Amino acid sequence: MLYKLGTLFLRPGTKYVLLALAIVFPLIAKNEYQVYVMATAFIWAIAVYGLNIITGYCGQLNLAHGGFFAIGSYALGLLTADYGWNFWPAFLAAILLSAFLGFLVGAVSLRLKEHYFAIFTLCVGFIIYLLLDKWEELTHGPIGVRDIAAPHGFGLVDFTDTTPFYYLVLVFLVLAIWFIGRLSRSLMGRTFIAIRNGDELAESLGINLMRNKVLAFILSTTYAGLAGALYAGMIRFIGPEEANINHTFDIITYLLVGGIGTISGPLVGTLGIVWITQSLQFLEEYRMIIFGPLLVVLVIFFPRGLVGSFLTWMHRKSQELGPAKKRKASKVTPSATREAENNA
Amino acid sequence: MNLFFQQVINGLTLGSIYGLVALGLTLVYGILHIPNFAHGALYMVGAFMTYTLMIDLGSPYWTAMAGSAIIVATLGILLERLVFYPLRHSPPIHHKIAAIGVLLFLEATVQLFWGADFRRIASPYNGILRFDGLIIPEQRLLIICGAITLLIGLQYFLRKTMTGATIIAMAQNRDGAFLVGIDSNRVAMMTFGISGALAAIAASLYAPINLVYPSMGNLVIMKAFVIIILGGMGSIPGAILGGMIIGFAEAFGGFYFASAYKDLISFGLLVIILSVRPQGLFAKGAH
């Protein structure tokens, strides 16, 4: 029965199976292009995890997320192409810059509530786009940045090849998920969720709103910057369109479909949509004709996305099965849910 | 002097368009407390409807504008019924995401049928009026006069008709309005209809001196948000005043400073204002 099948996914071992699959993927992929698509999907997934921290756990809809992705890309691109930095120092600088700008923007914008915050970040995202597009002395304007350095392989690997780069991205993705997993189960993650439930209630529980929100924001922009820097290192040519608001909307779509505020949701959503769009090439440009209404349907009927709905369903089932052997159920359930949350 | 006057005309034109778009946005916000991110898409659809009615069906400019207003008003009402009404008890983040979904859908759909190219609408009013060496393009005059007429009409509707009065009542006090037996569904639909019509008319007025393309609404909606935050979310006079402020700031800022950064002006303004006054410039009360 379906429930039994469902418990399979909640096993702690599942994540290792998935990891193993990810590791052998380049070997079973039909061609290099598939590996490339997968690596791109992983990069997006990292960005989606970032949005999940501030929007999924902390409940603040940040519409500048794509902008911070672009900041990571541009920082890496400009430092390596124009200033001759090596990849790794530039990579670190790009991440730190995203974190620092996240701090600045967060410290101002998070004093705003609800709609004001969303609108403010929408404008911040647009300002980032305009600056990249118009500030030609620094960013080369619409021409974009070429000749971005690939990651330095220290003579061991050549990251200009797709497959090594794929593994590099995979390492960062695993790290990213590992940290989110730890964060979301920790007191800190619970603090973020309390803020999502409501500012006032959280405050009355002695939670310092600003400090926690800014922290969540910095973490999320750090993820965005990391993803952006990886992206620049892989594509090695970027333009102001990286900061297009549509990228933020894409990221939101991935998050919503997979499951906002869940651990495996961002991965499920991103991989799912990227591969569906890939297999329906003609969709590429018009995919929003489907995904737009899908977003609406999701927030109306399944606001917690695929993973969230699945977890809810599993929990209900286990509770239904519970009463007969209540003692046991109450022992099994919490661990089962936690396992579920555990799984990447 | 002449150049200065030209900028005044530009400021008034821009301000009128922005004011009309912001008005629709602020009305919806006032009634339902939804920041309708899809409003810019309604504006864009309005421009395309006028374009199609004129170019493909050969209707005259005014008829096309009226037709477009009706179509987009209907679209607005549908949005309220199909998207926002079912979400009325959801947390506010869901409204915003749903609105974004609608925006993406409308943009992609228009692009599917009309392509991503830039298009032009030829206005029958492309002459230029001269007064004493001052030059006013007819279409700009039309925009300014059209906006003023609409505003007077809207004021009349809101102040003098029963439906208008209920809209005002609901904007001022949602719970109170329910107490005196206002059909809140009808008011919500009405508001979305009016808001859509305003967006379509603004787009149709502006299109002849601007380009028509699927993502044309993005910049406008963001500016409209800046405006209603400036003027206080939900405030009607605030939307008009804010529209004018942004319109003039862009006309003069773009002319006397860097025109490349013209669009940055309004967003920079917003960032500064919200940093200093998180409730907006003229906002009062809880919301």
Next chain:
Amino acid sequence: MLSIEHLTKMFGGLAAVNDVSVHFEAHKINAIIGPNGAGKSTFFNLVSGMHQPTSGKILFDGVDITTMRCDHVAKLGVGRTFQTTNLFEQATVLDNLIVGHRLRTRSGLWDVLINSRRLQAEEKECREKAREALDFVGLSHVENQFIADITQEERKRVAFALALATEPKIVLLDEPAAGVNPEETEGLAELMKKMVKTGLTVCLIEHKMDMIMGIADKIMVLDHGEKIAEGTPEQVKSNPVVIEAYLGSDEDAAA
């Protein structure tokens, strides 16, 4: 325990709380009553630091908390519930409660990264506190149910438990019995008595007169932001000003 001196809060031109002075004693049930819009919730918001008063002074255990931020006030031992409590519906009751004790812990980002011993200890402590609070309000049996699946009255109790998990000295309860049937109201009243017995001070806002008159040690009556009376239930009941301003028009009181 809680001393209020000439407390005033203006919203624009409206005095939501107007020159209220009152003293609430420790280990007692203190009630605040008054018609809708009298400023009761605003009064709680001021005490808990959610809003800054326009003028006046608030002393809690001798400490001046007038201008203190909400989270600091909570740390000093002021817990509260709201007229409506938003919780994470798709999480279990226990999961919702664990964060209640967060304010007594210190783990930061670094602890999360290295999964420090302190973090583990604190998480265990928070979990225990949550269970304890849940046990106190008598909800241990729904520990693993989703918030979405429990009853209205159980929600009220969860809100209590959340406030209790902060280890408060005083709890401010805003209309705890609203939307709950008479027997359940009885149960909630018992719970409040139990809180006082274990050394807490209770301060509650309520419209249900029967319940208030039954359990309150002291009642303060607000009307249009002003304190129009205070005293024991008997004193308040027979106060002509109260009867005219409030009780006279209230069916509960007539009954």
